[in-house]
Amino acid sequence: MKHPSVRVCSAVALAAVLTFGGGAAANAAPAPTLAPATTAADPLDFYATPASLPANNGDLVRAEPSVFYVDPLKTIRAQAAVQRIMYRSVNSAGTPIAVTGTVLVPYAAWTGSGPRPLVSYAAGTQGQGDQCAPSRAMAAGEEYEGVFLAGLLARGYSVAVTDYEGLGTAGSHTYMARASQAHAVLDAARAAQRLGNPQIVPGGPVALAGYSQGGGASAAAVELAPQYAPELNLKGAYAGAVPADLPAVGRNLDGGLYTGFLLYAVTGMSATGGLELSPYLNAAGRAKLAATDTECTVQSIVSSGFLNTAQLTVSGQKLSSLLDLPEVKPVLAEQKIGNGRAPQVPVLLSHSLLDDVIPYDQTRQLAKRWCAAGSSVYFDTTAGATHMGGYAAAIPQAFIFLERRFSGRSAISNCWLVG
Missing domain, CATH: 3.40.50.1820 (Alpha/Beta hydrolase fold, catalytic domain)
Known part of the structure; x- marks a missing residue:
């Protein structure tokens, strides 16, 4: 990071x-x-x-x-x-x-x-x-x-x-x-x-x-x-x-210059824990995640820096709100x-x-x-x-x-x- x-x-x-x-x-x-x-x-x-x-x-x-x-x-x-x-x-x-x-x-x-x-x-x-x-x-x-x-x-x-x-x-x-x-x-x-x-x-x-x-x-x-x-x-x-301790890092990243790294973590933790998080993302969120999954660091900083991640979720809450989902918490706890x-x-x-x-x-x-x-x-x-x-x-x-x-x-x- x-x-x-x-x-x-x-x-x-x-x-x-x-x-x-x-x-x-x-x-x-x-x-x-x-x-x-x-x-x-x-x-x-x-x-x-x-x-x-x-x-x-x-x-x-x-x-x-x-x-x-x-x-x-x-x-x-x-x-x-x-x-x-x-x-x-x-x-x-x-x-x-x-x-x-x-x-x-x-x-x-x-x-x-x-x-x-x-x-x-x-x-x-x-x-x-x-x-x-x-x-x-x-x-x-x-x-x-x-x-x-x-x-x-x-x-x-x-x-x-x-x-x-x-x-x-x-x-x-x-x-x-x-x-x-x-x-x-x-x-x-x-x-x-x-x-x-x-x-x-x-x-x-x-x-x-x-x-x-x-x-x-x-x-x-x-x-x-x-x-x-x-x-x-x-x-x-x-x-x-x-x-x-990933939850604290994720919340710190959300909406800042390195928001793209939070998007990386969503993909990484989904794959690691076998999670299906797409139902929590709207069409813009799914498209953003797919695009970020093809990027390197410089591209992601440019494309996602200071992004309002509330625009990516069905609930209208920030992307880091996914960290509090019951199915996500055990996966994150395992990474400590x-x-x-x-x-x-x-x-x-x-x-x-x-x-x-x-x-x-x-x-x-x-x-x-x-x-x-x-x-x-x-x-x-x-x-x-x-x-x-x-x-x-x-x-x-x-x-x-x-x-x-x-x-x-x-x-x-x-x-x-x-x-």
Whole structure:
């Protein structure tokens, strides 16, 4: 759920990358040998779901060479070997699904101790259309988090970026579905380790990271990891601006600049919970939802910003009134992060007091729940202006946190301050 201004995001994040260094990847090395690619006959068929899936979550369906351009003009090509992947995961109901993503391995040699670390990165809001998938945006130079990803590569980390359920592949993108997003992030790490690339070894150190929708996915994944993916050598997770309790987020979005993201959530929660909400929408509402389901973030901000959503419902109430429907409440309650679950590895949570999209109290309350459960949490409060400013302000601490986790240094917790 993040402002998609590529120029602003890139400029700020690039400054952070340059300021906070290139980590242990300073010495050049030949490009690593990749596993043989298994490709479809037509590149467009890569995203087609096969008739059958492999036996285990994280198993590869197919892989092919790809490319990652950091900028939309395609003048900066990431210094990494890039593969587009499809792998098996499961959705919120436990049904096997095919998910796509991207794995990146820096060309530079890893000079740190032990195996090269892997970061499973959860992207922020991309949109609902299949063309919005991060794997497609990265190849086109249009991924607005591209410079942050380049910063991870500059530090010598391999990176796996999931496309999530239904973003590029068959079916609806189940936007903000806690379990599905968590599974996709964890299974992306598994798939990367099963590529056969000697630079990403099974049992090697892994961390999770993400902001906004990605912060929710990273947070959900770190608390599910002990049960869902206990074999991963998970060192920690960074989660920024976590939408931990969806009803409060939905009401905050309704009628504002990011109203389109509320429309995404209506589709995502409908698909996740098997809900039929069309009877509550009038003809304009159904048409609006159908149009939004083909859009990416910039289009939705333009087309739905400051929309009076009361014009979309049969009742004449705001769209967020659907959050109070008896059949919707249980689906939303299931998405709450930190609801009887807690991480077993250190976590960095970050949120800006001035966030205009996800209320600051969302992450603060999550920190309190996790701290009460005994987790090691460092809650970083920033004053970055707006949601985008909070994203930029979190970058330095995120890189420091990952460096500390991968170097084996002791975790820092400030649970005593959370209250």
